[in-house]
Amino acid sequence: MQEKIASIKAREILDSRGNPTIEVDCLLECGIIARAGVPSGASTGSKEAIELRDNDKKRFFGKGVLQAVKNVNEIIAPKLIGLNATKQKQIDSIMIELDGTPNKAKLGANAILGVSLAVARAASYFSNLPLYQYLGGPNANLLPVPCMNIMNGGIHANWQGADFQEFMIAPYGANTFKEAYEWCSEIYQALKSLLKEKGYSVGVGDEGGFAPLVKSNEEPFELMSKAIENAGLKVGEQVGFALDTAASELYKDGKYILRREKKELEPTKMVKYYEKIVNNFPLILLEDGLAEYDWDSWKILNKVLGEKIELVGDDIFVTNLEIVKRGISENIANSVLIKLNQIGTLSETLDTVKYAQNSKWGTFVSHRSGETTDSFISDLTVAIGAGHLKTGAPARGERVEKYNQLLRIEEELGKYAKYAGKNAFIRPIRS
Numbered sequence: 001m002q003e004k005i006a007s008i009k010a011r012e013i014l015d016s017r018g019n020p021t022i023e024v025d026c027l028l029e030c031g032i033i034a035r036a037g038v039p040s041g042a043s044t045g046s047k048e049a050i051e052l053r054d055n056d057k058k059r060f061f062g063k064g065v066l067q068a069v070k071n072v073n074e075i076i077a078p079k080l081i082g083l084n085a086t087k088q089k090q091i092d093s094i095m096i097e098l099d100g101t102p103n104k105a106k107l108g109a110n111a112i113l114g115v116s117l118a119v120a121r122a123a124s125y126f127s128n129l130p131l132y133q134y135l136g137g138p139n140a141n142l143l144p145v146p147c148m149n150i151m152n153g154g155i156h157a158n159w160q161g162a163d164f165q166e167f168m169i170a171p172y173g174a175n176t177f178k179e180a181y182e183w184c185s186e187i188y189q190a191l192k193s194l195l196k197e198k199g200y201s202v203g204v205g206d207e208g209g210f211a212p213l214v215k216s217n218e219e220p221f222e223l224m225s226k227a228i229e230n231a232g233l234k235v236g237e238q239v240g241f242a243l244d245t246a247a248s249e250l251y252k253d254g255k256y257i258l259r260r261e262k263k264e265l266e267p268t269k270m271v272k273y274y275e276k277i278v279n280n281f282p283l284i285l286l287e288d289g290l291a292e293y294d295w296d297s298w299k300i301l302n303k304v305l306g307e308k309i310e311l312v313g314d315d316i317f318v319t320n321l322e323i324v325k326r327g328i329s330e331n332i333a334n335s336v337l338i339k340l341n342q343i344g345t346l347s348e349t350l351d352t353v354k355y356a357q358n359s360k361w362g363t364f365v366s367h368r369s370g371e372t373t374d375s376f377i378s379d380l381t382v383a384i385g386a387g388h389l390k391t392g393a394p395a396r397g398e399r400v401e402k403y404n405q406l407l408r409i410e411e412e413l414g415k416y417a418k419y420a421g422k423n424a425f426i427r428p429i430r431s
């Protein structure tokens with residue numbers, strides 16, 4: 001059988017932050033070879049599947065992934081060789097069993113995910129289908145709104161900019177993905193000029209967004225609004241905003257610490273803070289507005305803003321089906337962030353997506369702050385019809401490669417491609 005796995009080989013490479021990460025090659029008996037790279041987060045949720053790192057003090061790359069590489073080459077590969085690469089569920093299940101822990105701590109979620117994605121890509125080549133169609137079926141045609149993080153803060157900017165981690169523009173008023181991409185690039189350049197005019201730094205954070213020393217956490221919205229206008233576009237009508245506060249990073253002793261504004265806010269005050277932002281700016285999506293440890297306050301946030309905007313859980317759900325189920329039954333948000341490496345296999349990610357979508361929740365696909373040039377998530381976004389994704393600024397190769405892949409997909413679908421637009425967002429459109 002030509003689609004049988006002939007070999008699987010992992011190696012250590014560097015990610016966009018210059019840290020070691022894992023990449024995996026999967027060779028089929030027919031000679032097809034496919035590769036996948038695994039990303040790595042900085043503001044991680046405590047319940048994410050475990051990213052296995054070495055602890056070798058003698059090596060320059062003390063925090064390398066050589067053990068994870070070894071686990072692929074010596075433990076996982078021998079069990080998968082000879083299996084049919086199109087049997088994704090079987091392959092992922094074998095790896096989950098082989099690991100035997102609830103959070104992939106033994107073999108490493110990075111090792112397992114590298115194999116899971118390389119196998120899927122090899123199977124798509126074998127099936128002669130583009131990856132988005134192999135994963136999503138013949139109807140997959142929805143191009144996402146690219147939510148571009150053009151201003152970075154928090155840990156991604158070494159705490160030298162805003163307290164909130166990601167200020168994104170959402171070009172939902174465009175007619176096509178290509179047009180949206182062009183708008184974002186124009187806005188990014190307009191923002192750069194504006195920052196220069198104002199004497200602000202144009203240095204960038206981990207995801208390619210600018211990270212100036214702003215005076216408040218609202219100022220980035222003012223700057224981005226001006227940049228949108230300077231690019232000849234209409235704030236709110238054509239381009240709105242999305243925000244990832246990454247609030248777990250700000251949470252201490254039951255309060256949210258806003259260093260930039262010298263404030264310590266109780267959760268209810270934090271909710272009020274967001275209400276004000278929603279009143280002042282066209283914010284359409286808020287991710288991790290509160291901390292993963294502050295579950296009960298999420299319910300308040302959802303009561304206050306859940307009918308108006310999309311409320312996405314990242315650290316709190318970690319793409320984990322059981323936690324998402326609990327979140328849905330307790331009505332604490334209306335959308336889940338989808339990160340493959342938080343859970344560690346393609347199959348489990350697709351299970352979470354299906355459950356969330358069947359529950360009428362949003363699914364917002366995401367990169368990690370440490371990335372490779374792999375664009376798997378672009379195909380995944382179209383495959384699951386997520387309608388929106390975030391993968392950084394329209395600058396830096398590892399980010400633009402993912403947007404460029406979406407351009408290719410849109411081109412390939414031709415007139416049958418559909419741009420998600422404002423309907424991508426779970427509120428207010430779908431209510």
Ligand SMILES: O=C(O)[C@@H](CO)OP(=O)(O)O
Binds near residue numbers: 244246369
């Ligand atoms: O918080 C996030 O959503 C991500 C991606 O932007 O950051 P990290 O990969 O550092 O967790």
Ligand SMILES: [Mg+2]
Binds near residue numbers: 246287288315
């Ligand atoms: Mg996040």
